[in-house]
Amino acid sequence: MTILKNRLFWPSLILAILLGINMFTSQQFLMIQDGHLFGTLIDILRGSAPLILVALGMTLVIATGGIDLSVGSVMAISGAVACLLISELGDQNSVGSVLLIIGIAIGASLLLGLWNGVLVAAVGIQPIIATLILMVAGRGVAQLITEGQIINVRSEPYATLGSGFFLAVPVAFLIAAAAVVLTILLTRRTALGLLLESVGGSPTASRLAGIGARRITIMVYVVAGGLAGLAGLIYSANIRSADSISAGSLIELDAILAVVIGGTALIGGRFSVAGTVLGAILIQTLTVTVVAIDIRPEANLLFKAVVVVALCLSQSPDFRAKVFGRFKSRPAAREVAAA
Amino acid sequence: MRRSMSVAVLGGLLAVSTLAGCGGDKEAGSTGGGDDKIVLGFSQVGAESGWRTANTESIKASAKAAGIELKFSDAQGKQENQISDIRGFITQKVDVIAFSPVVTSGWDAVLKEAKDANIPVILTDRAVDSQDTSLYKSFIGSDFKVEGEKAGEWLAKEYEGKTGDVNIVELQGTTGSAPAIDRQTGFAEKIKANPNLKVVKTQTGDFKRADGKTVMETFLQSTPKIDVLYAHNDDMGLGAIEAIEAAGKVPGKDIKIITVDAVRDGMTALAAGKINFIVECSPLLGDQLMEVVKKVNKGETVEKRILTKEGTFTPEQAKTELPNRKY
Numbered sequence: 290m291t292i293l294k295n296r297l298f299w300p301s302l303i304l305a306i307l308l309g310i311n312m313f314t315s316q317q318f319l320m321i322q323d324g325h326l327f328g329t330l331i332d333i334l335r336g337s338a339p340l341i342l343v344a345l346g347m348t349l350v351i352a353t354g355g356i357d358l359s360v361g362s363v364m365a366i367s368g369a370v371a372c373l374l375i376s377e378l379g380d381q382n383s384v385g386s387v388l389l390i391i392g393i394a395i396g397a398s399l400l401l402g403l404w405n406g407v408l409v410a411a412v413g414i415q416p417i418i419a420t421l422i423l424m425v426a427g428r429g430v431a432q433l434i435t436e437g438q439i440i441n442v443r444s445e446p447y448a449t450l451g452s453g454f455f456l457a458v459p460v461a462f463l464i465a466a467a468a469v470v471l472t473i474l475l476t477r478r479t480a481l482g483l484l485l486e487s488v489g490g491s492p493t494a495s496r497l498a499g500i501g502a503r504r505i506t507i508m509v510y511v512v513a514g515g516l517a518g519l520a521g522l523i524y525s526a527n528i529r530s531a532d533s534i535s536a537g538s539l540i541e542l543d544a545i546l547a548v549v550i551g552g553t554a555l556i557g558g559r560f561s562v563a564g565t566v567l568g569a570i571l572i573q574t575l576t577v578t579v580v581a582i583d584i585r586p587e588a589n590l591l592f593k594a595v596v597v598v599a600l601c602l603s604q605s606p607d608f609r610a611k612v613f614g615r616f617k618s619r620p621a622a623r624e625v626a627a628a
Numbered sequence: 629m630r631r632s633m634s635v636a637v638l639g640g641l642l643a644v645s646t647l648a649g650c651g652g653d654k655e656a657g658s659t660g661g662g663d664d665k666i667v668l669g670f671s672q673v674g675a676e677s678g679w680r681t682a683n684t685e686s687i688k689a690s691a692k693a694a695g696i697e698l699k700f701s702d703a704q705g706k707q708e709n710q711i712s713d714i715r716g717f718i719t720q721k722v723d724v725i726a727f728s729p730v731v732t733s734g735w736d737a738v739l740k741e742a743k744d745a746n747i748p749v750i751l752t753d754r755a756v757d758s759q760d761t762s763l764y765k766s767f768i769g770s771d772f773k774v775e776g777e778k779a780g781e782w783l784a785k786e787y788e789g790k791t792g793d794v795n796i797v798e799l800q801g802t803t804g805s806a807p808a809i810d811r812q813t814g815f816a817e818k819i820k821a822n823p824n825l826k827v828v829k830t831q832t833g834d835f836k837r838a839d840g841k842t843v844m845e846t847f848l849q850s851t852p853k854i855d856v857l858y859a860h861n862d863d864m865g866l867g868a869i870e871a872i873e874a875a876g877k878v879p880g881k882d883i884k885i886i887t888v889d890a891v892r893d894g895m896t897a898l899a900a901g902k903i904n905f906i907v908e909c910s911p912l913l914g915d916q917l918m919e920v921v922k923k924v925n926k927g928e929t930v931e932k933r934i935l936t937k938e939g940t941f942t943p944e945q946a947k948t949e950l951p952n953r954k955y
Contacts, residue, residue: 315850316850316851318849329850437675437680439837439893529870532837535836580831581849583831586803
């Protein structure tokens with residue numbers, strides 16, 4: 290029964306059920322085509338990469354008791370910067386220039402993250418307000434960069450980021466996986482994770498205990514900005530164009546949902562990177578499943594809502610105790626009566 | 629007590645001045661028509677897409693060419709901005725007001741004000757749901773249902789005389805939006821007569837490229853044989869092309885593609901043979917608008933519903949048209 294109490298048991302179970310459904314509906318769930326892995330499972334892993342990256346940053350921010358609403362706008366800006374610069378290249382297929390441009394775009398995203406971090410930690414604005422500024426203004430900046438148009442690029446090295454394969458595995462997923470492994474190593478093998486949780490628990494107590502709470506807070510926003518920028522690059526590389534209006538729109542909500550599904554509380558403190566990754570993959574699988582099982586477009590948000598509500602209820606110990614507790618207590622009561 | 633008195637007095641003064649303002653408008657409205665240069669107040673939805681930008685530019689250029697003074701305002705996607713823009717035009721006593729309504733409902737009050745001030749109103753691109761159609765003179769814009777019908781007609785002709793099953797998948801626009809609903813019904817009506825043309829899957833791609841790609845990926849995995857893709861705009865079609873290519877199929881050959889809009893990116897794909905047919909949804913209604921503005925300013929009657937001049941494109945036509953595409 291202990292496995293039932295693990296907070297990741299229920300999300301895992303629902304993910305397994307959804308994947309099971311997809312195995313039946315899909316013609317090609319997992320196979321090899323053109324020398325690389327192919328099929329619904331690969332589509333899900335590749336498609337969930339931007340959300341995993343954004344949710345990863347969000348987990349760290351939420352662990353310190355903050356929140357970052359600007360991630361979608363940062364995605365749009367980073368994609369816009371990259372596509373604008375690449376479209377002006379003489380040779381769009383030059384790997385060196387594309388790598389340099391990717392670096393510039395991520396650099397810009399880190400700066401945007403620094404802006405958020407300074408507003409929150411140095412100026413002392415509440416995180417939800419501080420990041421709301423960039424959420425609204427950032428989308429405007431992205432549209433200014435692209436002049437309201439969709440910028441197309443014909444760069445193969447750049448497209449690889451979104452739809453390429455390395456060792457038969459999608460590059461986008463490898464990038465997300467690398468970011469996850471790095472985050473887990475940094476937070477669980479060093480004292481960083483502990484410091485994050487202590488800042489989330491109580492910034493004042495942490496500062497009095499000698500932890501640079503302000504520096505740590507700024508750092509998580511910078512990291513969240515960088516990861517969102519990377520997600521924006523994958524998003525735009527996937528469609529070989531910068532769509533500043535729809536890139537990353539409402540992704541902040543999906544990211545927060547992924548964090549919550551993963552068992553990290555919004556008040557800060559204890560956090561679970563693995564849980565967030567599970568949550569992000571679950572959300573993407575849900576999106577794919579809606580189409581695969583042919584739910585009508587009008588009902589598709591409702592279907593997602595029902596699954597999410599069921600999931601959140603199943604994670605609540607109080608709710609479980611009420612529903613399952615009844616089944617358990619009855620035989621016990623009968624034994625007592627018999628005795 | 630003293631404060632509440634002064635508030636009452638101030639309120640009274642305001643009421644009087646508003647009344648006076650209304651009266652002044654009426655007089656000016658009746659004489660204002662005699663000016664040699666027509667003044668047109670135009671309130672645009674915003675600048676949310678390349679299509680909209682082309683629409684704005686067309687209106688500005690046509691006004692200049694027709695010698696009409698244009699007072700342009702951008703509502704930035706908000707109805708309250710648009711209502712205050714229109715009120716502004718009424719106080720400025722422009723000759724004609726034109727606007728693209730952000731949403732369909734909630735216009736009766738402000739349109740009544742314009743009517744009382746004797747200023748004719750023309751709607752462009754999007755309709756309003758007012759019961760009283762005397763509130764506006766004309767509505768110039770595309771008929772989304774006709775667009776769907778054109779797409780359906782082409783497909784029915786393409787498979788004329790063939791009896792084998794044709795599996796169609798449909799990428800819808802934003803759920804509940806007028807273009808999505810009308811493009812779907814128009815298309816369905818035209819292919820109804822051919823029972824072998826079947827829409828096997830339909831799902832929303834929200835008019836976005838990335839969503840078009842994701843949904844098409846799943847269509848490809850879950851549908852054994854797809855012959856035709858009908859996308860409600862070019863962008864979703866372009867996203868779907870990426871998915872089709874990734875699945876090792878040839879867009880335009882293995883899967884025939886029909887889209888709506890004919891923006892430059894779509895036309896480029898059409899000229900390259902990746903899309904087979906595009907139904908145009910033209911933003912270039914500036915010239916037609918200026919004609920109507922001149923007519924209503926003279927007091928002539930105009931048609932209540934004017935369709936934008938738009939065509940359809942095949943790959944060959946796209947090659948000749950592509951260099952002229954401004955948007």
